[in-house]
Amino acid sequence: MFFKRSFFKGFFLALTLSCIAAPACAIASFKEVQRDFVASDSLLLDRNGVVVHQLRVNPKERKLTWIKLEDISPAMRNALIASEDKRFYQHSGVDWNAVAAAAWGNLWNTKTRGASTITMQLAGLLEEDLRRKSNPRTGVQKINQAIVAQWLERDWRKDQLLEAYLNLVPFRGEIVGVHALSRVMFDKHPSGLDQVEAAIAVALLRAPNASPAKVAERACSILKDQKLPEYCTNLAGQAELYFSRLGMKSESAIASNAPQLAPHLARKLLKPGIHVVKSTLDARLQQLAKDSLVRQLSALVDRNIEDGAVLILDNATGDVLAWVGSSGSLSDASQVDGVLALRQAGSTLKPFLYELALEKRWLTAASILDDSAVNLPTASGLYIPQNYDKHFKGLVSMRTALGSSLNIPAVRTLVTVTPGLFFERLQNLGFGLRESGDYYGYSLALGSADVSLMALTNAYRTLANLGEYSNIRTAMSDEKTNFIPKLDPAASFIISDILSDRSARAPTFGLENALSTRNWTAVKTGTSKDMRDNWCIGYSARYTVGVWVGNASGAPMWDVSGVTGAAPVWQELMQYLHSPRFLQKQNERMTLPKNVIAQTIQYDGQLEASRKEYFIQGTQQTQIAVATSNEINATISYPTKGMLVAIDPDIPPERQRLRFNANGLVNGSWQLDGKKLTLPGNKSMSYDWMPWPGKHLLQLLDRQGRVVDQTVFEVRGAQLTPVKSTVNPQTGQKNKTR
Known part of the structure; x- marks a missing residue:
């Protein structure tokens, strides 16, 4: 027997020495292997480094983050060495006693333990040519495996060998590494594995596809080798329980208790090969936005509504602070991202229509508009718009028309602005409408176009920034975009002032509603045809919040308006954003542009009460005459x-x-x-x-x-x-x- 061991040692030593000068024998260092390790699940962090989502990006393997040896339980290490390599700390890569015994057993056709050491198995995991496929390794591969193992032992420490092996070894099916196995099979961190769990885990290495009973039998043998036979009691039942967890496949984080707060943004940012992305999200806001949306939709469950989305933007930077794409378990289409989905805009486009009319000096906030029945001839017949409440208010100021979201004055204004010009303005703000202005016609004033919550919220952010536009940012690594003037600053200020005016909203919404906040905010609601979409978009001087609720299927809601559907979520978030818990330094109002004039006005015939009104310089008036005809009505x-x-x-x-x-x-x-x-x-x-x-x-x-x-x-x-x-x-x- 001594002769056999000496022969094998001399043979492999000669092969090893012959490989020293060959570049092909070069192997990666421990740090290189650790650096190149890519988990199958990637992490999305918030702006402060807090994990907000864990996402599966590699469908072929289930492999979690690299785990250090000191974070793996001693029971796991002891069971591995007892089962796979009893002389791990004595040999230098090849256990010559085991090699000799295996060779002797093969000679006499007797069953012996395998001669492959942990280091040799690691060599097979590291080197592509040595990896075991469906067929057993050839003799040449086994020799090369032994050579690489000796090189590993020369350059790596024993603790590094164990650590790398436990992170790279496949256990069963798609599961690779002790970290993934511990989370999936035992629902715990590898540091918490006990003797029984460790024995079952190691038993899988020899027979990854074996039945629970066979694995339990093998685990009991490992426990007996460690002088722990008392743990074999009811081992088969425990194995059955653990194996049942292996059959539970999910795209969410695997029993790791990792937050699942931003699945839609995670799918957008996390790609194969990208392990960690630091997003612009704020974990507190993300959690609050998600919870607020779910609470509101749960309260409206009897109104045939199950979906929603929330987007919160920082006005100054365009950073996305919260991105909630769906209502999660409440939805039958939770994979649909409501932030990016195209839905009918409703009345949320009106502020941009009136801003354009102000900018062109065709209207002022004090201008009189006619809220009465109108029939507009079109190529497809008469277009007869209606107000939300089916009533007409008669002659009203532009301030009242926008604040109370009256439809007829908006359509009459679009007659002057023209659908083509309004369409160009919306496109310039990043809406990306699919059709032309003539396609939408006068209905564009009432939001017949399909828009996304992202585009709509960022357009309102442009109003908040006095007409300065920039793209949004979702990752901290993204470059900050430059601001581009897209709207007139004076017109943007006046529109914002109207949207913040509770009195202007009162004719339709009353004074007390979900659009009121403690701090200064400008806000607009919108409801599409047949109550299929419900919006509430608004901003303060610091933040812009957009909320959509409805059904991803397009099914209509039952008696849900912007004030009762999306607005309560918007209000809760806006109140929190300006509470001392979140924002220490308050910035109450927008800055007044230099060419905006504040002027006290009066209306003939007391059409509306006297008030202070804002005008673009050169358009100011003190006495507003009520004309018998209004050329804005001309068609x-x-x-x-x-x-x-x-x-x-x-x-x-x-x-x-x-x-x-x-x-x-x-x-x-x-x-x-x-x-x-x-x-x-x-x-x-x-x-x-x-x-x-x-x-x-x-x-x-x-x-x-x-x-x-x-x-x-x-x-x-x-x-x-x-x-x-x-x-x-x-x-x-x-x-x-x-």
Whole structure:
């Protein structure tokens, strides 16, 4: 036997010495192996380093973070050495006694213990060429494995060998390393493994696919080798319990008690190969936003509503402080990210419409708008908008129209602004609308377009920043984006002042509601058609909060408005953001731009109470006259948008005329394809035009030459030519020809 051991040792020594000069024998250091170790689960941290989410990013392996040897229980280490390598601390990579015994057993076909040491097994895990696949290793592979093991023993310490082995060794199925096994199978950290759990874990190394009974039998043998036979009692029952946990697969963190607060943002930021990302989230706000949303939806469970989303932004930096994509277990579609999903905007687009009208000096906050029934002709028929409460308020100021979210004045304002111009403004603010302005038409004023909570909240943040726009930031490693002027600062301030005005909201919402806060805030709600989407977006001088509630399926809610659905969540979050627990230094109001003038105004006929109003410099007034007609109401009644006109060649041209008609405008003018038309002297806006083939742009101009409405229509057919009369010499009758 001594001869056999000496022979094998001399043989392997010669191979090892021959490998010294070969670069192929170079192996990684312990630090390199530790550095290159990538867990299958990545961590999302908040801005302060607190774990907010743990996400599975490698579907092929279940491998948690590298665990140090001192954090693995002594019971696990002792069971491993007792089972796999009793002379681990004596040999230098190859246990020659075991090699000799194995060779002798193979010679006589007797069953012996394997000769592979822990170090040799580690060599098989580290070197790609030595990894065991479906077939046993070849003789050459076994020799190389022994050589690499001796190199490892020369360069690594014994504790490093054990630590690396326990982190890299596969146990069963997809589970790799003692950390993952402990969390999945035993629901605890590796430092807490007891003798029985350690024995079961080590038993899996020899037979990873064995039944619980076989594993229990093997574990009992390991315990007896350690002189611990008393732990074999009821070992089979315990193994059955532990194995039942192995069958529970989940994409969430595996029994690690790691927070699962931001699944949607985690999927966005955590990718394979990225172990840890430090996000811009604040763990306190993330938890509060999630809890507040769940509480509110739970209270509305009888209103057919199950989904929601929350986004909180820092105005100064664009950092996302909270990103709640769904209501979690309340939802049947919790994987859908409500922050990014496209939903109908409702009334939340109105502030940007009125801001554009202010910016163009077409309106002031004191301007009188008509909240009465209106029928607008379109290519698909009459568009007849309604207010939310089905009632009309008559003549109101723009402040009241926006604060109380009246629909008719918004539509009338869009007639002046035009859908095309408003569409361009929304696109410039990052909404990314899929269709053109003409596609949405006048309904764009009431939010018929689909938008995301992210785009909408960031657009409101632009108002909070007096028109300065920047992209949002979700990771601390992202570069800060530069601010770009997108809105007029003065107009943005006035819109913000209106949205903060409780009195302006009162006609529709009353004075006491979920839109009121202790600190200064500007806020707007929105509800889409059939109550399918419910929004509340608002901001303070420091933060912008956006909330959406509804159903991911698109099913309508039952009697849920912006004030009763999303607003309570918005209010709770905004109150917390400005409480001493979160924000020490208060910044109560927005900064007044230099070209904004505060002026006391009065209305003729006491239409609205006297008040202090803000104006862009040059537009201020003191006395507001109530006009009998408002040119903002002016519309082209005929031809309608997209209208197709056909020329009949059999009808004399003097009998074919297209009459242009307009409503709500006196002393205006027409412009066709960029050329003004001369109106008859009877002060009527009607104009009879002889059709001409092609597409035409017809515009209605007010007294100042501003476009108040426009339409595109098309004329098709043969070109008309004058009618000529000739006399038939035989009959003496006149013939008409062209």
